[in-house]
Amino acid sequence: MTRIKLSIILILMVLLPAPAYSASVYETQAEFLSRAFGNSIPDARVIWLSGERKKAVRQLLDHDYPALRVRYWCQLDRSAWVLEEIGKELPITVGVIVERDYIKSLRVLTYRENRGGEVATPAFTDQFNDAGLGDNHALDTRIDGISGATLSVKALTRLASMSLLLHADNACNNGT
Amino acid sequence: MARKTKNSNARRLHRLLGVGAAIFVIFMVLSGLAINHSNSLGLDQHQVSQTFLLDWYGLEQPENIRDIRLGKDWISFAGSHLYFNGQHVAMVSDGVGAIAGENMLVAAGKDELLLLDHDGKLIERAAWGPQGAGPIESIGQLSDGTVAVKAMDRIWLADQELLSWHLTKDELAIPNWSITTKAPGSLHKTITQQYRGDGLNLERVLLDFHSGRVFGPVGVFLYDLLALAVGLMAISGLILWARGRRNGQRNGNGKR
Numbered sequence: 001m002t003r004i005k006l007s008i009i010l011i012l013m014v015l016l017p018a019p020a021y022s023a024s025v026y027e028t029q030a031e032f033l034s035r036a037f038g039n040s041i042p043d044a045r046v047i048w049l050s051g052e053r054k055k056a057v058r059q060l061l062d063h064d065y066p067a068l069r070v071r072y073w074c075q076l077d078r079s080a081w082v083l084e085e086i087g088k089e090l091p092i093t094v095g096v097i098v099e100r101d102y103i104k105s106l107r108v109l110t111y112r113e114n115r116g117g118e119v120a121t122p123a124f125t126d127q128f129n130d131a132g133l134g135d136n137h138a139l140d141t142r143i144d145g146i147s148g149a150t151l152s153v154k155a156l157t158r159l160a161s162m163s164l165l166l167h168a169d170n171a172c173n174n175g176t
Numbered sequence: 177m178a179r180k181t182k183n184s185n186a187r188r189l190h191r192l193l194g195v196g197a198a199i200f201v202i203f204m205v206l207s208g209l210a211i212n213h214s215n216s217l218g219l220d221q222h223q224v225s226q227t228f229l230l231d232w233y234g235l236e237q238p239e240n241i242r243d244i245r246l247g248k249d250w251i252s253f254a255g256s257h258l259y260f261n262g263q264h265v266a267m268v269s270d271g272v273g274a275i276a277g278e279n280m281l282v283a284a285g286k287d288e289l290l291l292l293d294h295d296g297k298l299i300e301r302a303a304w305g306p307q308g309a310g311p312i313e314s315i316g317q318l319s320d321g322t323v324a325v326k327a328m329d330r331i332w333l334a335d336q337e338l339l340s341w342h343l344t345k346d347e348l349a350i351p352n353w354s355i356t357t358k359a360p361g362s363l364h365k366t367i368t369q370q371y372r373g374d375g376l377n378l379e380r381v382l383l384d385f386h387s388g389r390v391f392g393p394v395g396v397f398l399y400d401l402l403a404l405a406v407g408l409m410a411i412s413g414l415i416l417w418a419r420g421r422r423n424g425q426r427n428g429n430g431k432r
Binding site: 028029030043044045046066067068069070071082084088089090091112 | 220266267293297298299300301302303305307337339340377
């Protein structure tokens with residue numbers, strides 16, 4: 001009897017749980033836009049990733065952006081972007097507010113990876129505040145990494161550069 | 177005589193541990209090297225499709241696959257995944273339905289819309305925006321091609337670019353709602369294979385073999401024992417070497 005019990009326990013111990021993915025939503029798009037523009041949220045616009053723009057984004061991300069167009073919101077010289085990039089295996093959704101070619105705020109809206117969620121803490125994302133584009137479309141601000149979340153940190157850094165690149169490439173940059 | 181027996185016992189133990197640990201060490205070295213270079217070897221991008229591994233990990237088939245026929249194309253929802261003609265496109269939350277517009281296909285999840293071109297490439301993932309609209313219940317199309325969404329029993333109509341939505345009170349605006357149709361079995365087979373392999377790549381399998389986790393907690397414990405065996409082998413090897421050296425010196429002295 002004891003042997004049977006022991007066998008059952010061992011079998012149960014050996015059984016593996018299926019990998020489970022759970023998305024952590026830190027801020028909805030509506031909340032993000034309210035934070036960016038208050039009560040007067042402008043109409044959404046789109047920017048198509050084609051031609052030279054597509055090439056520039058590919059160079060920056062090391063791969064094509066996983067969508068053909070990007071939605072953004074623009075008021076005077078402030079723009080808000082909702083972008084996605086895969087950290088390790090799953091896409092991280094990020095909201096970036098850009099004002100006069102500098103990042104006003106970057107926040108993780110949805111994080112789906114199993115590990116590396118520390119990148120969603122304001123202590124990390126605040127590092128992007130006031131960052132601009134330097135040489136070769138890299139950020140002009142040093143972003144300190146987080147051990148165990150290297151790929152997520154890189155993903156956020158790439159999206160920060162991409163938002164600045166797209167901001168510089170649209171009418172919002174002229175305050176229109 | 178006693179020292180000789182002690183030495184031969186130590187040698188026997190050393191040999192036993194050595195044989196047991198050799199295969200383990202070789203495997204750890206090879207798997208460790210592969211894991212170290214998994215990105216450049218593309219192991220993290222290689223999805224596992226071997227049925228026995230998928231079974232071992234307990235990766236089950238999707239509970240159900242819902243298909244929508246759009247002309248000659250098929251849009252399918254399986255779990256939280258969206259497929260176009262059996263090819264994975266993107267993740268989607270609670271697939272609701274899909275329609276084919278003039279310029280794009282639109283697949284609706286409970287709280288988002290995925291716009292695809294007619295080759296199944298993702299144009300955009302758009303959050304379902306109107307404040308207080310509630311979750312999407314169904315998606316359809318008016319006779320003039322306008323995309324319509326039903327949420328909390330109200331009908332919202334989109335502009336041509338699907339950038340903004342407005343409520344319609346026109347009772348004559350009756351959309352053709354998206355309906356599910358059973359797709360061919362071969363399409364379901366392709367989707368099921370991809371669905372089960374999603375998230376399980378070779379890097380993960382190697383990591384689990386390397387750590388013993390692939391065999392569950394018992395595996396980790398066994399790996400601990402094997403690691404201890406390797407450590408003991410190193411120690412017994414050192415002891416044997418020291419004894420041999422000492423014996424050699426003593427024999428050397430005796431000869432002199």
